[in-house]
Structures are given as C-alpha cells and as structure tokens.
Amino acid sequence: MKMKGxxxxxxxxxxxLIYAVRTQRNMKIHVVxxxxxxxxxxFTRITKVELLVLCLTITMVMSxxxxxxxxxxxxxxxxxxxxxxxxxxxxxxxxxVLLTTINAVVVGYFLFWNEITSMTYxxxxxxxxxxxxxxxxxxxxxxxxxxLTKAVIGEGTPLKGGMPSGxxxxxxxxxxxxxxxxxxxxxxxxxxxxxxxxxxxxxxxKVHSTKEVVVGGLLGFLATILIFRxxxx
Numbered sequence: 001m002k003m004k005g006x007x008x009x010x011x012x013x014x015x016x017l018i019y020a021v022r023t024q025r026n027m028k029i030h031v032v033x034x035x036x037x038x039x040x041x042x043f044t045r046i047t048k049v050e051l052l053v054l055c056l057t058i059t060m061v062m063s064x065x066x067x068x069x070x071x072x073x074x075x076x077x078x079x080x081x082x083x084x085x086x087x088x089x090x091x092x093x094x095x096x097v098l099l100t101t102i103n104a105v106v107v108g109y110f111l112f113w114n115e116i117t118s119m120t121y122x123x124x125x126x127x128x129x130x131x132x133x134x135x136x137x138x139x140x141x142x143x144x145x146x147x148l149t150k151a152v153i154g155e156g157t158p159l160k161g162g163m164p165s166g167x168x169x170x171x172x173x174x175x176x177x178x179x180x181x182x183x184x185x186x187x188x189x190x191x192x193x194x195x196x197x198x199x200x201x202x203x204x205x206k207v208h209s210t211k212e213v214v215v216g217g218l219l220g221f222l223a224t225i226l227i228f229r230x231x232x233x
Contacts, residue, residue, distance in 0.1 A: 020069050025210055026097070027065050032214075034058045037108065050111055057100075057107045064100040068093040142173040142223050149219070165208040165216030171195035173220035180228070 020027045041054060071093040075086045146166040175191035182188055199217055202208040208216070 030062055057104045061100045061104050064097045068097050138224055138227050142220055145223050163212045164219050165202050165213045167202050168199040168213045168216030169220035171198040172217040173224045176221050176224040
C-alpha cells in the first residue's frame with residue numbers, strides 16, 4: 001500500500017507538470033528555453049559547478065511558474081468575482097516568476113556571454129569578407145522558405161495568418177544578419193528586441209498564435225545561420 005501511495009504521488013506530480021506545460025504559455029516558453037540552454041551548454045566549456053548552477057536556476061524558474069499556476073487555479077476556484085486580495089495574490093505569485101526569470105538571465109549572462117561574443121566576433125570577421133549580395137540572398141531565401149512552408153501546410157496567406165508567421169521569420173532573420181554584421185553588443189540586443197516586438201505585435205493583433213510566431217522566429221533565425229554556413233561563412 002505504501003509503495004502504491006508513493007507511485008500515485010509521483011503520477012499526480014507528473015500530471016501537474018504536464019498540465020502546466022500543456023495549458024500555460026509561459027511554462028511552454030520556460031521548457032523550450034531550458035532545452036535550448038542545456039543544448040548550448042553541451043557545446044561550451046562549462047564546468048560541473050556551472051552546470052549545477054544552471055540546473056538549479058532552471059528548476060527555480062519552473063517551480064515558481066508551477067506555484068504561480070497553483071495560486072491562480074486556487075483563486076479562480078474560490079472566487080467568482082473581482083476581489084482586491086485575489087489580485088494581490090496573483091500579482092505577487094507572478095512577481096516570484098519574474099524575479100527567478102531575471103535571475104536566470106543574469107546567470108545565463110555570466111555563463112555564456114564570453115562564448116556568445118567569441119562566436120559572434122568570428123562570424124563578423126567572416127561576413128565582412130563575404131559577398132555584398134549575401135544579405136539579399138538570405139532575405140530572399142528566408143522569404144521563399146516561409147511561402148513554401150505555408151503552401152505545404154495550407155494555412156493563411158503569404159502575408160497574413162497561418163503557420164509560420166512570415167513577419168516573425170523575416171524579423172528574426174534580419175536581427176540575426178545584423179548581429180553578424182555589427183560589432184556592437186547594444187546593436188545586436190536592440191535588433192533582437194525589435195524582432196521580439198514585431199513577433200509580439202502579430203500575437204496581440206490576433207493575426208497569429210504564439211506557436212505560429214515562435215515557429216516563424218525559429219525558422220528565420222535557423223535558416224539565416226544555415227545559409228551562412230552553406231555559403232562557407
């Protein structure tokens with residue numbers, strides 16, 4: 001009986017995690033980001049201590065998001081009308097997620113900044129000696145990739161709606177090219193920030209879903225890097 005109770009506890013916990021990933025947009029973002037960061041850690045000279053810090057940071061962010069989901073579900077269960085204390089509870093739970101996320105960004109900065117700047121510097125030097133028409137070629141190929149994907153999936157139009165988001169793909173493609181061509185970390189950061197704003201605007205205007213925007217952004221980002229690689233840069 002005790003073993004069965006223990007197994008049930010594990011099953012309930014896993015069900016809670018699956019529910020959060022399935023229904024909570026921020027949890028999906030945390031999971032995808034965590035996977036990307038852990039994969040990146042495999043290709044960097046990260047130490048055991050740094051890996052431990054990274055794992056603890058990821059756990060903190062996801063735990064805070066799970067607590068936030070639990071608080072929201074409890075409040076929605078017990079309150080069917082607006083109450084100022086319910087707002088305080090939800091806002092403070094969300095604040096816990098925000099703090100752990102900021103901490104994760106700081107940890108990521110210290111762990112990966114040298115690697116990122118080193119790779120970016122090498123890319124800049126290669127692009128500076130590349131063909132002046134490479135940027136135009138990348139832009140055209142990414143646009144064609146978006147149109148082809150929309151044609152295969154059969155959703156939306158080339159300029160509006162459907163999978164993937166063309167605006168997000170182009171925005172992140174341009175941001176990636178700018179990050180290659182610029183030596184300024186501020187310019188690189190602002191480029192990706194503008195790309196995020198473009199992507200968010202497509203969701204806010206209800207032209208695209210979050211999933212379509214994420215796929216579009218990844219398509220533009222990865223396609224741009226792949227094309228530079230194929231051209232030997």
